Amino acid sequence: MNVRPALLRRLLAALLFALAIGVVHAQAVRDATPLEFRDEAEARRFHDLVAELRCVMCQNQSLADSNAQIAHDLRREVFELMREGRSDAEIRDYLVDRYGEFVLYRPPFSARNALLWVGPFVLLVVGALAWWRLGRRRPMERPPPGDATLEKVDELLGR
Amino acid sequence: MAGNRHLASAVIAAVFLGLVGLLLYGVLVSDRSDRDVLPSPLIGKPAPEFSLPVLHEPGRLVDSRELLGQPYLLNVWGSWCPGCRVEHPVITRLAETKRIRVVGYNWKDEHADAMRWLEQFGNPYWLVLVDYDGRKAIDWGIYGAPETFLVDAQGIVRWKHVGPIDEAVLERDLLPALDAIGVPR
Numbered sequence: 001m002n003v004r005p006a007l008l009r010r011l012l013a014a015l016l017f018a019l020a021i022g023v024v025h026a027q028a029v030r031d032a033t034p035l036e037f038r039d040e041a042e043a044r045r046f047h048d049l050v051a052e053l054r055c056v057m058c059q060n061q062s063l064a065d066s067n068a069q070i071a072h073d074l075r076r077e078v079f080e081l082m083r084e085g086r087s088d089a090e091i092r093d094y095l096v097d098r099y100g101e102f103v104l105y106r107p108p109f110s111a112r113n114a115l116l117w118v119g120p121f122v123l124l125v126v127g128a129l130a131w132w133r134l135g136r137r138r139p140m141e142r143p144p145p146g147d148a149t150l151e152k153v154d155e156l157l158g159r
Numbered sequence: 160m161a162g163n164r165h166l167a168s169a170v171i172a173a174v175f176l177g178l179v180g181l182l183l184y185g186v187l188v189s190d191r192s193d194r195d196v197l198p199s200p201l202i203g204k205p206a207p208e209f210s211l212p213v214l215h216e217p218g219r220l221v222d223s224r225e226l227l228g229q230p231y232l233l234n235v236w237g238s239w240c241p242g243c244r245v246e247h248p249v250i251t252r253l254a255e256t257k258r259i260r261v262v263g264y265n266w267k268d269e270h271a272d273a274m275r276w277l278e279q280f281g282n283p284y285w286l287v288l289v290d291y292d293g294r295k296a297i298d299w300g301i302y303g304a305p306e307t308f309l310v311d312a313q314g315i316v317r318w319k320h321v322g323p324i325d326e327a328v329l330e331r332d333l334l335p336a337l338d339a340i341g342v343p344r
Binding site for chain 1: 164166167170171174195197198199200201239240241242267293294296297298299300302303304305306321322323
């Protein structure tokens with residue numbers, strides 16, 4: 001394909017512009033300094049904790065997996081709260097107070113979350129019950145062929 | 160026996176229809192622009208306390224208590240944020256009515272970039288607070304820009320919007336929220 005560079009540049013500019021417009025709620029991009037752990041136990045505790053916290057920007061990733069800037073910030077916050085001596089539960093509450101229960105991959109059992117927790121089991125029980133009921137159905141008993149049909153059979157067989 | 164069989168079929172049909180309904184609901188809400196928005200747990204609670212530098216006056220810190228007494232709108236923005244440019248004319252017009260103080264919250268930015276951005280597009284803010292490492296933003300539950308909070312005279316967070324404010328958000332949410340906390344027109 002033979003495209004003039006000027007045209008190509010314009011197309012590229014238009015594409016970049018379109019991409020920029022698509023981003024309405026955005027993140028700053030900056031490098032973050034890696035966290036330094038004192039020992040293996042602290043590192044393990046940190047990784048277990050951030051693995052069950054959800055990234056608020058990219059909602060299908062955990063705080064541990066996400067590269068979003070806000071995930072960096074929240075990991076640093078979790079780390080510092082750990083260093084302050086707060087317990088895992090306190091750190092979770094700290095984030096829930098600010099971002100809501102959404103940050104928990106394992107939300108607490110409450111009236112609002114009841115359906116979330118018991119829903120799958122209710123469906124399982126309903127399915128099992130339905131299966132059991134249908135499974136008890138006996139094979140259908142066909143009536144023995146009547147005289148009329150047997151006459152037809154005789155006729156077909158030329159008897 | 161036959162009754163039981165009918166009951167079982169009815170239950171299966173009901174569960175199936177329920178699932179289909181759930182899927183349809185998911186499809187219907189999937190094009191709503193606010194489908195990923197997290198509801199803020201701060202609504203109805205006191206705004207976080209802070210002491211933050213002021214963009215235009217190096218060395219000056221503003222304490223959250225200094226903002227009490229009158230309501231204000233806290234608008235989170237950054238020069239790197241395309242959505243902030245989108246809502247900038249709306250924020251500017253709102254600020255020009257002088258109905259409410261619009262406080263800028265310059266989040267994760269660079270001083271020179273922020274100053275240039277305001278020079279280029281105009282500064283609608285009554286005051287611009289600076290949070291370049293984003294530590295205080297966590298207290299507000301900020302996770303992107305733009306975001307906008309309405310704080311009343313007693314310092315209670317009354318309303319929050321995630322994403323650019325456009326005329327629809329203004330009409331549907333923000334103006335009624337201002338009326339609700341008794342901001343005079």
